[in-house]
Amino acid sequence: MSLSNEPFQLPEIVRTPSRFRNPIGKYRLHRTTACTACGRCVEICPYGVHIMKRGKVYIKNQYLCVGENCPRPCHEACPENALSLKRNPDFDALGDFRWPADLLVSTWYMAEFGTTPSLGLEYKVGSSGGGFDKLRILMKKKTPGFDDISDDDVDVGVVLNRRNDNAHRVRIEVPFYGGGMSYGSVSIATILSRIKAAAALGTFCCTGEGGYPDELKPYDDHVITQVATGLFGVREETIKRVKIVEFKYAQGAKPGLGGHLLGDKVTPGVARMREAVVGFPLFSPFPFHSVYSVEDHKKHVDWIKAINPQALVSVKVSTPTDVDMVAVGSYYAGAHIIHLDGSYGGTGAAPEIAKKNIAMPIEYAVPKVHRFLTEEGVRDKITVIASGGIRTPHDVVKIIALGADGVCTGTADLVALECIRCHNCESGRGCARGIATTDPDLMQLMEIEWGTQRIINLFIAWRKELIRILKRLGIKSLKELVGQTDCLVHLDYLKDRSTV
Numbered sequence: 001m002s003l004s005n006e007p008f009q010l011p012e013i014v015r016t017p018s019r020f021r022n023p024i025g026k027y028r029l030h031r032t033t034a035c036t037a038c039g040r041c042v043e044i045c046p047y048g049v050h051i052m053k054r055g056k057v058y059i060k061n062q063y064l065c066v067g068e069n070c071p072r073p074c075h076e077a078c079p080e081n082a083l084s085l086k087r088n089p090d091f092d093a094l095g096d097f098r099w100p101a102d103l104l105v106s107t108w109y110m111a112e113f114g115t116t117p118s119l120g121l122e123y124k125v126g127s128s129g130g131g132f133d134k135l136r137i138l139m140k141k142k143t144p145g146f147d148d149i150s151d152d153d154v155d156v157g158v159v160l161n162r163r164n165d166n167a168h169r170v171r172i173e174v175p176f177y178g179g180g181m182s183y184g185s186v187s188i189a190t191i192l193s194r195i196k197a198a199a200a201l202g203t204f205c206c207t208g209e210g211g212y213p214d215e216l217k218p219y220d221d222h223v224i225t226q227v228a229t230g231l232f233g234v235r236e237e238t239i240k241r242v243k244i245v246e247f248k249y250a251q252g253a254k255p256g257l258g259g260h261l262l263g264d265k266v267t268p269g270v271a272r273m274r275e276a277v278v279g280f281p282l283f284s285p286f287p288f289h290s291v292y293s294v295e296d297h298k299k300h301v302d303w304i305k306a307i308n309p310q311a312l313v314s315v316k317v318s319t320p321t322d323v324d325m326v327a328v329g330s331y332y333a334g335a336h337i338i339h340l341d342g343s344y345g346g347t348g349a350a351p352e353i354a355k356k357n358i359a360m361p362i363e364y365a366v367p368k369v370h371r372f373l374t375e376e377g378v379r380d381k382i383t384v385i386a387s388g389g390i391r392t393p394h395d396v397v398k399i400i401a402l403g404a405d406g407v408c409t410g411t412a413d414l415v416a417l418e419c420i421r422c423h424n425c426e427s428g429r430g431c432a433r434g435i436a437t438t439d440p441d442l443m444q445l446m447e448i449e450w451g452t453q454r455i456i457n458l459f460i461a462w463r464k465e466l467i468r469i470l471k472r473l474g475i476k477s478l479k480e481l482v483g484q485t486d487c488l489v490h491l492d493y494l495k496d497r498s499t500v
Helices: 040-044 101-113 188-201 214-222 236-241 268-274 294-307 323-333 352-357 362-375 393-401 411-416 448-473
Strands: 027-031 050-053 056-059 083-087 135-137 176-178 223-228 244-248 259-261 282-284 312-317 337-341 383-387 406-409 488-490
Touching (some): 188 214, 188 448, 236 294, 294 312, 294 323, 323 362, 337 362, 362 383
Parallel strands (some): 244 312, 383 406
Antiparallel strands (some): 135 488, 259 282
């Protein structure tokens, strides 16, 4: 985050392998006793899958094997035919349509290496058959004058205060920040990993509606504190600490339903933070029963500005059919950021019937809001942030070309921490990987420094891919991409798919 003219230094990529003994890869190699340890496979494999140790050859990094995509397949080069290759059935059991196995494992790869996978994994789109998966970016084969441009000359930052009022002048160095995941819904290690990564990347991360744990206070300058309908953990003291305060009026994955934290997640620490009773479920009602008009909404915004006059105010809403009117109303109420949360997002705790049947898909909501704010003459005075299903840097480009200024991430952060999308987020002991849990034993599965570096690596990989795409589009600044729908094509209306 930039509050001065000092140049921002990107954090270093540090290879951060899986915390589990046997990472899941797309392929499995099998070596028979016919192997003579000639070392041919060690010699030709460019991915370090085979190692020679004490005169014997072993398969060490099987998950890095690109299988049929390998330019020098070891199983074909083996002089003794001692190697065989097949698909990994564990890989094929992973994921869902929005997060298929390829997208999960490619995200793990980026979180380990800080770069996109070169072969064997689809890292650009999912398999949902709609939404972002039906949109493609129209790349130019060659852009004159862009071949020699340095990555440092391409600006992917976003200015968050466009009102030029008395609030903080805040610019984030990457076009994304972390969405709200509350203390109680995920482990404190998950929260701190996201916050520390945001600080290193020059951006922010939101607390969610579970309060402001003491562990977050060293990172105040990179925290967005959330005020939601349950008012859990809302304190004037924490509102004064931060540079951005977010009102959450609705969540895209469950609009009109409010929030729900099951009793087995309400541990003594969570109960103390939320001023609740241990073991009892907690509900955030819908809506704010003090807000039924723009005038009521303005009173909320004014309340925050009275407590912290320099705070930026973000307004998070879902995507009803009149979301354009909601957005312009938020501008006139004094908000700096309108955060549109679409129906594709949410954790495994969000009910399927809500995610699939309520609210407008984000790719329809964003251009509608962008167009209406432009017609009202205020588009350049408010920042539009989109969330709800942003999984890849290609999704980021698509939603910005549709009219957003930046995005808010959530599930992608958790996938970097090796989430497998098992959809048990709502249970205290449901998350077998220690991410969305409050169980003391399960929380020990993840170290904060490991998690922080994984998220840093992922988003550096995103940043590099964003810059590569912008260069291919002939664009030096991300803000030039906003609303440029001519950079996109929908597959249903494309005759020649070889152009994308």
